[in-house]
Amino acid sequence: MQVDLPSYVPWIIFAPAIAALIQHFRGEKLPRKGDLVVIGGILVSAFLSFRLMFEWAALEPGQYFEQTWSWFTLAGGHTFTMGIVVDGLTASLLCVVTLVATLVFCFSTAYMKGDEYYHRFFFWLSFFAVSMLILTLADNLLMLFMGWELVGLCSYKLIGFWSKEIPNAEAAKKAFITTRVGDVGMLIGMLILYATCDSLSIKAIFEGVQAGKFAGSETALTWAGIGIFFGAVGKSAQFPLQIWLPDAMAGPTPVSALIHAATMVAAGVYLTARMFPIFTPDALGFIAWTGGITALLAALVAFTQTDIKKVLAYSTVSQLGYMIMGVGVGAPWAGMFHLTTHAMFKACLFLGSGSVIHAMHHAQDLKDMGGLAKKMPITFATFSIATLALAGAPFFSGFLSKDAILIEAWENGHGALFFIGLGAAFGTAFYMGRLVYLCFLGKPRNQEKYDHAHESPWVMTVPLIILAALSLSVFYDGFADKFYRTPAYAAEFPITETNTHAYWTTGQRPDDFHEGHGPSWFHTVAMLMGVIGLGVGGAIFMSGKRNEKTRLLPSGLHDLAAGKYYMDELYLDGFVASANRLADGCTWVDDNIVDGLVNTSGKGGLVLGVVSADADQLVVDGAVNLTAAATQGAGAVASTAQSGRVRNYLAAALGVTAVAVVLLVFVIG
């Protein structure tokens, strides 16, 4: 049920927005180039977010905060509203965003120290936080889409932050354009929903779907769902648009942690979970398989990467695939849960890699690493904890959320996806074992860099410790049930006929996933997968014979994965080259046919002008002159009668009178 919004909630957005404005206009001149202003803004936002989260948690299950304001009206009386809705999804994502943002901002003060455009970096970070919070709080698709595009813009600016180097600028462009492809799909989905429900408010859309506005045209609803989901495919780097995320690692590492691991890329999952009730069974099947395929393919690529950030990037793609798969198999709560836990441990991993890269003076290839555990104990410890969480080891957060997704897949009859997910889970543990060993254990492979390496300052290690602590499972006991089981509108608009799952109908799943569901061997196997995967991934390097270049996959598969399935080439040779050829063709048509037509018609106009000038002089002027001459002649003739002799006039008058009299008397009379 709806409850009035606490009045301070808009300040969650306003605080970082004001900080961003100050930073934009005054940042360079402020002490410390304004980073404290930005951190202050996000701290206010984080404080209010947690306060809001606790206030929400104190409500009855199924209650949520909402407030809408009228925004603008189109001709024809179509009114658009803006509004804020706060339910479990929003509250948890708010806390994740503001918490990770705060830690990343602090981390950045050390990581970006001395950068020429330090103040610009903090402006874009703050602006990103504002955009992400708009996206999170929106209760309608229009406002959400605005935030959605703004985070895309910030992502673009931050990936290309060091755009003096061409590859970075190229990566930024690639990220922007690839996500834009997905956004077109999202826009189409929004338009279908708007055309049918006459509103972009999420509540009104659910209302419309429930009232049967799509009755008889379920295909349209399927396509609307797939369209909306396509936005998530772009933003959350799902197959086949996953190609931009690994390249996005060109940005500074704190950006990768905040935007490309914890928050922005998770927005796609949030959107899919938020819009869950409109997905038809067909659309859900599509979503589930997209997620499953992404999870497996990206995990395989991670085996072949030698750049520490690239490994983590493919891991992120893979984990996002997991979340999407969770939503697709009918358990948005499990997807959202994995989003939350993943945000913590993946931000920790990225910041850890940032710490390593910082220590190695911006070397990020594994060939220069090894044995760093002794030099960087805090980084190593936190990185290891986050790795255990990602691999799904017991007592760590990933264990709860990943298992939840896999069990839901099994429970809802997606056996194939269950095994794909299990395979990807083993792969995840394996490549993380490889990464940790190659980075922190064994012998140093680059003695010079190793000698110069040092532990990072406390502003970098404290965020690592906090995030590592939040990767422990003790914080998440009963978390998913509390936050994700009863999202907003679920009680008002249970949409049963289009749904595979009774979840939204009742707000309660009939059984608890901890209680022996899924196959009986599942927990044992899942636990073993994680632990053995990690162990094997590390142990195979112990002999010292293998290094980061060793091919761990069968040869053909290795080439395929190392080539990223040749999708970049496919897009470049297929779409980009076709577009270029099309453009060349258009240029030819323009130069030869269009210009030819224009020139021909120009020449035709010229000829016509000459002809018509002649016609004007000969015919028109001739006629005018002739008329004038004729008038003149007639005047000359007539003027002879005007002799000036009065007697003549009188004589004429008399003559005429005489004739008239004669006629009167003798002819008529």
Next chain:
Amino acid sequence: MSIGPYHYLGLAAALFAIGVIGVVTRRNAIGVLIGVELMLNAANINLVAFSRFSGGLDAQIFAIFVIVIAAAEAAVALAIILQLFEKRSDVDVDRARTLRG
């Protein structure tokens, strides 16, 4: 022979014709003016004659009007002729052709 209306009408017609011929043929402006006076008086004779034979006095009153107008006309015409003479030193109407088109 008793005098009847036809005699008057005949006299008036003859007098009118003499006047017209005078106006049309004379080159001297004074002559033209005399012709005009003859024509007016021919009309007067007609009016008086009809009055005599039809019994009313209306026509005689018209005749008196005509005499008055003729006097006024003569005054205006003579003034014009005087002005003409002032300008051109003669009163030949054929040479006063300023109105020729």
